[in-house]
Structures are given as structure tokens and as C-alpha cells.
Amino acid sequence: MVCICGLTCLYFIITNIQYWVTLYMIDTIKTSTSSAQIAFAVLCVTGPTAGAVASGPVTKYVGGYESNNALKLAMVLGIVAGVVAFPLAFLDNIWLFCIDLWFYLFVGGMLVPLLTGTYLAAVEVEYRTTASSLGCIFYELFGYAPAPYIYGLVQGATGGKDSRWGLGTTVMFNIPAVVLVIIGVSYQSCKAKAKLNK
Numbered sequence: 001m002v003c004i005c006g007l008t009c010l011y012f013i014i015t016n017i018q019y020w021v022t023l024y025m026i027d028t029i030k031t032s033t034s035s036a037q038i039a040f041a042v043l044c045v046t047g048p049t050a051g052a053v054a055s056g057p058v059t060k061y062v063g064g065y066e067s068n069n070a071l072k073l074a075m076v077l078g079i080v081a082g083v084v085a086f087p088l089a090f091l092d093n094i095w096l097f098c099i100d101l102w103f104y105l106f107v108g109g110m111l112v113p114l115l116t117g118t119y120l121a122a123v124e125v126e127y128r129t130t131a132s133s134l135g136c137i138f139y140e141l142f143g144y145a146p147a148p149y150i151y152g153l154v155q156g157a158t159g160g161k162d163s164r165w166g167l168g169t170t171v172m173f174n175i176p177a178v179v180l181v182i183i184g185v186s187y188q189s190c191k192a193k194a195k196l197n198k
Contacts, residue, residue: 002184003071003119004135006078009177010108010115011143013085016170018044019148021101027161031094039098047102051109058110065117068188074114075181081107082174089168115181 025036062069084104091097116135123131151166158165 001119002180002187003074003115003122004131004138006074006177006180006184007112007115007135008138008143009173009180010111011139012147013170013173014105014108015144015147016151016166017101017105020151020166023161024167025094025097028164028167029092029094029097035094039094043098043102043105047105048109048112051106051111052113054106055110055113059114059117065114065121068192070114070118070121071181071185071188074111074118075178075185077107077111077114078174078178078181081111082171082178085171085174088171089164 022036022040025031025039026033031039059065059070059073062073064070081104084100084107088097088100088104091100119135120128120131147170151170154169155161155163155166
């Protein structure tokens with residue numbers, strides 16, 4: 001369940017990036033409309049795709065989705081994502097912003113298949129479709145649906161289209177995602193110790 005909740009936080013962030021980052025580049029960073037649209041297209045196609053492609057070999061290297069190391073890898077990647085995302089709301093240079101956002105999308109692209117495979121591998125085969133459906137319900141209700149609305153509320157309450165608080169609040173959702181994965185790693189470690197003591 002911690003993987004599903006962590007992914008929900010990630011989808012919340014990604015949805016806000018998809019909806020708002022082009023306008024953020026135009027209104028807050030003050031880049032041209034065409035530059036913002038081209039940058040958005042390049043970033044959103046190359047970053048997550050490269051991350052998803054890299055996720056398979058890296059996950060295999062640590063032992064696969066069923067390995068105890070998979071969730072530890074997700075924890076490390078989550079911390080990296082948080083560190084990479086933190087400066088986004090403070091950057092005024094469009095090139096630095098795009099480079100930082102690309103790395104964030106790359107790490108996010110690695111996390112999605114890793115966390116999805118990890119939580120599905122932890123469930124018995126006959127319950128995997130149910131687990132996948134439960135995940136989709138969580139993603140829709142708490143990730144995709146509220147994201148643009150909450151971003152807009154924050155922007156409206158903190159100065160309108162020039163505000164940096166919408167993006168700043170969005171990237172703070174990395175914190176609960178990392179905390180949830182840390183809880184999962186701790187639970188996994190306790191479970192492994194209990195098996196050894198038997």
C-alpha cells in the first residue's frame with residue numbers, strides 16, 4: 001500500500017507539471033510562448049522515457065522487483081528526486097530550469113515502473129488485478145484529479161500567475177512519497193528479521 005500511496009504523490013506532481021509548467025515558464029520565468037512549448041514537448045517526451053528505459057536494467061541489477069533491494073532503490077531514487085526538484089521553484093534561468101526538470105522527470109520515469117513492479121510482485125498472483133485496480137482508483141482520486149485544482153488554488157491565494165508557490169507546493173509532495181517508501185523499507189526489514197528469528 002505504501003508503494004501505491006507513493007505513486008499517487010508522484011502522479012500528483014507529474015499531473016501539475018503537465019498542466020502548468022508551460023504557463024509557469026511563460027508567466028513566471030518570462031520565456032517566450034514558443035520556447036516554452038518546445039521545451040515542454042522535449043522534456044516530457046525524453047525525460048520520463050529515458051527514465052523508464054533505464055529502470056529495467058537498474059532494477060534487474062539490484063535483484064528484480066521481488067528483491068528486498070527494489071524498495072531500497074526506490075527510496076534512494078525518491079530522495080534524489082526530492083533533491084533535484086527542490087530548486088525548481090527558485091530558478092529564473094530557463095536553461096537551468098529545463099535541465100533540472102529533465103532530471104526530475106528522468107528519476108520519476110525510473111520510479112513509476114519500479115514501484116509498480118514492486119507492489120505487484122508483493123501481492124499473490126490471484127490478487128494482482130485487484131491490487132492494480134485499487135492502485136488506479138488511488139491514482140485517479142488523490143493524484144490526477146485534485147492536482148490541477150490544488151495548484152490553481154495555491155497560485156490564486158499567493159499572487160496569481162506570477163507566483164512560485166504553486167510549483168513549490170507541488171514539489172513538496174516528494175516528502176510524503178519518500179516517507180511512505182521509508183516506511184515500506186522499514187516494514188520489509190522488520191519482516192525479514194522476524195523470518196530469520198523463526
